[in-house]
Amino acid sequence: MAAAAPLLPLAVSLGDPAGVGPELFVHAWAQRGEAGLAPFFVAGGSQVLHEAAQGCGLPVPIIAISDPAEAIDAFAHGLPVLGAEGCGWHPGAPDADGAHLALDSLTRAAGLARDGVAGAIVTGPIAKSHLARIGFTQPGQTEFVADACGVAHSDAVMMLAGPSLRTVPLTVHCPLADVPGLISRALIENKARIVARALIRDFGISQPRIAIAGLNPHAGEDGRMGSEDREVIAPAIAALQAEGLAVTGPHPADALFAPHARAGFDVALCMYHDQALIPIKALDFDEGVNVTLGLPIVRTSPDHGTAFAIAGKGLAHPGATIAALRMAGACAARRQGTV
Ligand SMILES: NC(=O)C1=CN([C@@H]2O[C@H](COP(=O)(O)OP(=O)(O)OC[C@H]3O[C@@H](n4cnc5c(N)ncnc54)[C@H](O)[C@@H]3O)[C@@H](O)[C@H]2O)C=CC1
Ligand SMILES: NCC(=O)COP(=O)(O)O
Numbered sequence: 001m002a003a004a005a006p007l008l009p010l011a012v013s014l015g016d017p018a019g020v021g022p023e024l025f026v027h028a029w030a031q032r033g034e035a036g037l038a039p040f041f042v043a044g045g046s047q048v049l050h051e052a053a054q055g056c057g058l059p060v061p062i063i064a065i066s067d068p069a070e071a072i073d074a075f076a077h078g079l080p081v082l083g084a085e086g087c088g089w090h091p092g093a094p095d096a097d098g099a100h101l102a103l104d105s106l107t108r109a110a111g112l113a114r115d116g117v118a119g120a121i122v123t124g125p126i127a128k129s130h131l132a133r134i135g136f137t138q139p140g141q142t143e144f145v146a147d148a149c150g151v152a153h154s155d156a157v158m159m160l161a162g163p164s165l166r167t168v169p170l171t172v173h174c175p176l177a178d179v180p181g182l183i184s185r186a187l188i189e190n191k192a193r194i195v196a197r198a199l200i201r202d203f204g205i206s207q208p209r210i211a212i213a214g215l216n217p218h219a220g221e222d223g224r225m226g227s228e229d230r231e232v233i234a235p236a237i238a239a240l241q242a243e244g245l246a247v248t249g250p251h252p253a254d255a256l257f258a259p260h261a262r263a264g265f266d267v268a269l270c271m272y273h274d275q276a277l278i279p280i281k282a283l284d285f286d287e288g289v290n291v292t293l294g295l296p297i298v299r300t301s302p303d304h305g306t307a308f309a310i311a312g313k314g315l316a317h318p319g320a321t322i323a324a325l326r327m328a329g330a331c332a333a334r335r336q337g338t339v
Helices: 021-030 046-056 068-074 096-114 128-132 141-149 176-182 185-203 228-242 273-287 319-336
Strands: 010-013 040-043 062-065 079-082 120-123 157-161 166-169 209-213 246-251 267-270 289-293 299-302
Touching: 010 096, 010 319, 021 040, 021 046, 021 079, 021 319, 040 068, 040 096, 046 062, 046 079, 062 068, 068 079, 096 120, 096 128, 096 141, 120 141, 120 319, 141 289, 141 299, 157 185, 157 273, 166 273, 185 209, 185 228, 185 267, 185 289, 185 319, 209 228, 228 246, 267 273, 273 319, 289 319, 299 319
Parallel strands: 010 040, 010 120, 040 079, 062 079, 120 299, 166 267, 209 246, 209 267
Antiparallel strands: 157 166, 157 289, 289 299
């Protein structure tokens, strides 16, 4: 498979070293040729990666580099790692040392992408609750990377993308009970505009077709099953249409992901986390990518989490990690004008 080639290597953050992240990045490097991956390096964690490669029975040399630029040549010979060794590999046993390594890796990888010495950041999965115990204050890595880039959280938009569809949760890591109060015209219109710009710039879709889901059953059934669809979502859609955006809805969410419906849009904007993530994980779990739109840098991640229960057991599928690396390379190449 021919790779889109950005000029700069991709910076990878390790994720929680007790999760599936380290073994998946090792597998991704081993499959770099057939998967068409652009050169990448991991920020820290060389001991974890070395032990993970051994644990997987993969001959993956770990190559210490002192500058991201060295990753381009080193990548052909081994998995380049920039910076500190960190702790050892203890799959399935998260602890504070591992959380510190994950946060340090994320901080450095984000900084390198922001400073223009890495072409993108690809984040390994973290457990938000474990990192919170050592001082991680953001709801997730999306907001962390937004902060690193000086972008308001409201302008950093999570999109899940797989071979079958793309979805955007308009509200993300919040209690379901808070969702109706958080849905506003301003939220829908702002995120729809960011999504449209990003699909044009990073994905080469010249006129993105955006379907917007309703909140309530049957998109409210003319107000009989909730008022938000009629009073908030529909006016936002009308305003976006008046700007010339190809927006439709509010669509009853239950039928929005049927095959014939999916053929009619490039992205679905959903009202809450599970409305967006359930269809992606049902259809595309092993190739699903979480990509942050609206940033000055490219950021992707596999769509799954740390999966502590299967870490180190040879059960974790590398497909989503490979897809995240491939998408980061393609978006970075598009931004750098090399495709
Ligand atoms: N991008 C990120 O950093 C994400 C982090 N998380 C974090 O991960 C932790 C665990 O969350 P869960 O809801 O349990 O989700 P999870 O994705 O870790 O696990 C859900 C299910 O999918 C399986 N699974 C996950 N990745 C897999 C892979 N590559 N191959 C095969 N099976 C796989 C797991 O074994 C489990 O059965 C939480 O602390 C959460 O905050 C969750 C989602 C994304
Ligand atoms: N459910 C998606 C998720 O948890 C990923 O969040 P983020 O860490 O990428 O912000």
